[in-house]
Each structure stands twice: as structure tokens, then as C-alpha cells.
Amino acid sequence: MNNFSGIYFHIPFCPKKCLYCDFFSVTKFSKTAPDEYGDALLNELESRFNELSGTKVVSIYFGGGSPSVMSEKFYRKFAESVSKLGIDLAETEFTVEVNPADIDESWMKNLKNCGVNRISFGVQAFDDAVLAEAGRRTTVADMQKNIPLFAKYFDNISCDFIYGLGKNREINQELTKVFELAPFKHLSAYSYSRPERKNAPELLSEEETLEQEKAIRGFLQKRGFSRYEISNYSLAGFESRHNMLYWTYGSWLGIGAGAASFIRKTGVSSRYADDIKAFVSGDGLSSWKLTLREKIEEFLLMGLRVKIGININDFKELFGEDFFELVSEKAVSDLVSEGFLEIDEKNGILKCTEKGSDFLNAVLLKLFDAIMC
Numbered sequence: 001m002n003n004f005s006g007i008y009f010h011i012p013f014c015p016k017k018c019l020y021c022d023f024f025s026v027t028k029f030s031k032t033a034p035d036e037y038g039d040a041l042l043n044e045l046e047s048r049f050n051e052l053s054g055t056k057v058v059s060i061y062f063g064g065g066s067p068s069v070m071s072e073k074f075y076r077k078f079a080e081s082v083s084k085l086g087i088d089l090a091e092t093e094f095t096v097e098v099n100p101a102d103i104d105e106s107w108m109k110n111l112k113n114c115g116v117n118r119i120s121f122g123v124q125a126f127d128d129a130v131l132a133e134a135g136r137r138t139t140v141a142d143m144q145k146n147i148p149l150f151a152k153y154f155d156n157i158s159c160d161f162i163y164g165l166g167k168n169r170e171i172n173q174e175l176t177k178v179f180e181l182a183p184f185k186h187l188s189a190y191s192y193s194r195p196e197r198k199n200a201p202e203l204l205s206e207e208e209t210l211e212q213e214k215a216i217r218g219f220l221q222k223r224g225f226s227r228y229e230i231s232n233y234s235l236a237g238f239e240s241r242h243n244m245l246y247w248t249y250g251s252w253l254g255i256g257a258g259a260a261s262f263i264r265k266t267g268v269s270s271r272y273a274d275d276i277k278a279f280v281s282g283d284g285l286s287s288w289k290l291t292l293r294e295k296i297e298e299f300l301l302m303g304l305r306v307k308i309g310i311n312i313n314d315f316k317e318l319f320g321e322d323f324f325e326l327v328s329e330k331a332v333s334d335l336v337s338e339g340f341l342e343i344d345e346k347n348g349i350l351k352c353t354e355k356g357s358d359f360l361n362a363v364l365l366k367l368f369d370a371i372m373c
Contacts, residue, residue, distance in 0.1 A: 119150050
């Protein structure tokens with residue numbers, strides 16, 4: 001069973017909001033706001049850390065917004081705080097998302113000294129026209145200047161890349177140039193989903209979107225990357241520990257305005273309001289328990305995204321009944337016959353085939369209809 005846990009910290013400050021971004025962030029804030037917010041993060045971590053008792057913290061992740069807005073001093077205070085809580089950063093995957101437009105070498109050296117051992121770059125595209133269309137403040141020149149510097153200090157470097165956006169892109173050429181900048185070990189390839197914002201870029205046709213995705217997959221496979229989750233590829237041993245917690249029904253504590261949590265042993269989910277002032281003042285946190293049906297849907301939704309699939313032998317411990325007492329065996333058998341699912345009855349593993357991964361939404365809808373509670 002997965003008895004691991006992670007902690008996510010949301011940094012909602014960003015000098016400019018990208019046109020495709022649907023995460024909570026603010027672009028107007030005072031000079032003192034990040035420091036005040038950082039102190040609130042540390043206080044909230046200390047007050048809520050006991051929710052993870054009985055688990056081993058294997059991941060810390062700073063996302064945003066722009067974590068690179070936070071000062072060197074904040075990360076030093078953070079490293080001291082988590083050490084006092086008994087977290088061994090040397091045994092923890094400690095990731096910080098970085099916008100290549102924001103940082104200098106002093107800042108990155110400080111991250112290294114504070115125990116950060118994984119960097120996730122928001123690249124998205126390596127074409128200034130596409131970056132401009134997406135509303136990115138980052139340019140190709142920013143990436144060429146700053147990404148190679150990180151390779152001097154960090155071995156585990158990831159890259160976010162977006163597709164379904166930008167007509168007539170040369171995906172292979174873009175990725176070739178990106179990989180010349182640093183020895184990337186991981187890449188997250190996200191299909192663009194247009195937010196409800198009138199100046200957001202238009203979606204490409206389904207055909208062109210699929211061609212871009214196919215080009216990304218082919219490029220990475222030639223370089224030894226494995227598609228271990230629907231949108232994520234890595235070299236062996238460099239899968240994202242943090243994201244795997246989400247996908248394997250682990251526990252995570254989300255701290256910060258807009259951040260969400262799930263604690264498996266209690267079945268309690270929680271979320272902070274999209275309100276920085278409320279968070280800093282200690283308000284805005286709501287919590288709830290999922291119904292049995294909602295928990296099963298979440299288990300299937302997240303677990304079937306990953307290549308390793310789900311262990312249905314764990315199901316009874318999680319939900320009190322055997323898998324096929326709560327999910328129609330005939331529906332699963334039909335999906336296996338149609339080539340969407342594979343089942344290893346001996347080891348209790350249920351997973352998507354390559355075909356099933358490509359049509360995951362349809363597979364999940366059939367499984368959700370087959371839930372018998």
C-alpha cells in the first residue's frame with residue numbers, strides 16, 4: 001500500500017499571467033506581499049503537519065504562479081523549518097518550478113544550498129511567436145541564457161511543454177533546441193485547453209493537435225524516455241515522485257491560497273480559497289469527505305492514468321469491499337475484450353493498454369457507469 005505523502009506549496013504571485021493559465025495567480029502585489037505570504041506558509045505548515053502522521057514525506061513541491069518570485073531568504077527559512085519538523089531533505093524529492101525569465105545564478109545556487117534537488121522549467125515552446133501568442137513573458141533568449149546555468153547545479157531537470165497551440169510548429173526542431181540547453185530527465189507534455197478568457201489563443205484542429213502530440217512522443221521515445229503517465233515522460237528512475245502520489249492514491253498536504261489536500265487515512269479533502277489575504281490571516285480553508293462513489297471514481301481516474309495501473313488487491317483495504325463487488329466485472333471484461341484494458345489476475349493489476357490511454361476519457365465513463373454503489 002502507498003503510505004507515502006507529499007507537500008505542495010502554492011505561490012500565487014506572477015509578474016504576468018499567461019493567456020492559457022487557469023491556476024490561481026495575481027499579477028498586482030506589494031513588495032512586502034511575498035514575504036508576508038511566505039511567513040504564513042511556514043506557520044500553516046507547522047500547524048497542519050500532524051495531518052501527515054504515520055506517512056513518510058517523500059516529496060516537496062513549489063508551484064504557482066511563479067515560485068521564482070520568492071526570495072533567497074524565504075527558501076533558507078523554509079529549509080530550516082522542514083528540518084525542524086523531521087523531514088530529511090536529502091531523502092526527499094524537492095522540486096521548485098522556475099520561469100527562465102526570472103532568475104539569476106545567485107538565486108539558483110541558493111536553491112541548491114537549501115536542499116532543492118529537482119527543477120521544473122516552464123518552457124512550453126521554443127519559438128518566440130508561439131510564446132507571444134501564449135502570453136508568455138519568457139523568450140527563447142531567456143531560456144538560452146538561464147537553463148544551461150541550472151545544469152551546473154542540478155542533475156534532475158524537468159520541462160513543461162504545451163501542444164495544441166501555435167499553428168505550423170516545428171515540434172522536433174523546438175525540442176532538439178531545448179534538449180541542447182540541458183540534460184533533461186523528465187518532460188510533461190500538456191494538451192492546451194482553452195480557458196474562458198476572450199484573449200486566450202484559439203485551439204488548433206484535433207488533427208494538428210494529434211500530430212503535435214505524436215511528434216513529442218516520437219522525439220522522446222528516440223531518446224529513451226518512457227511515457228509513464230498520460231502526459232508525462234521520463235528516463236528510468238526520474239518519474240515525478242510528487243505527481244505519482246496523486247496518481248497512486250497517496251496523501252498530500254497542499255498549503256497556500258488555492259491549494260488542495262487529500263489525506264487518505266481520513267478520506268478528508270480540503271482546499272484554501274483563491275484569496276491571498278484570507279490565507280495570510282489564517283482563514284479560507286474548507287474541508288469535506290468524499291462519498292464512497294466519489295472515492296472510487298477518483299481511484300480509477302488517477303490510477304488508470306499511469307502505465308503501472310491500479311492494484312485491485314488494495315481495493316478492499318481502501319473501500320471495505322472487493323473490487324468486483326463495487327465495480328461490474330462484465331464492464332471490465334468488455335473493456336479488456338475491446339483492447340482498452342489489461343488485467344493481471346495473478347498480481348491484481350488493472351491497467352490501460354496504449355489504446356486505452358489514448359481514449360482514457362471514454363474508458364473512465366464506462367467504468368464510472370459500472371460502479372455499483
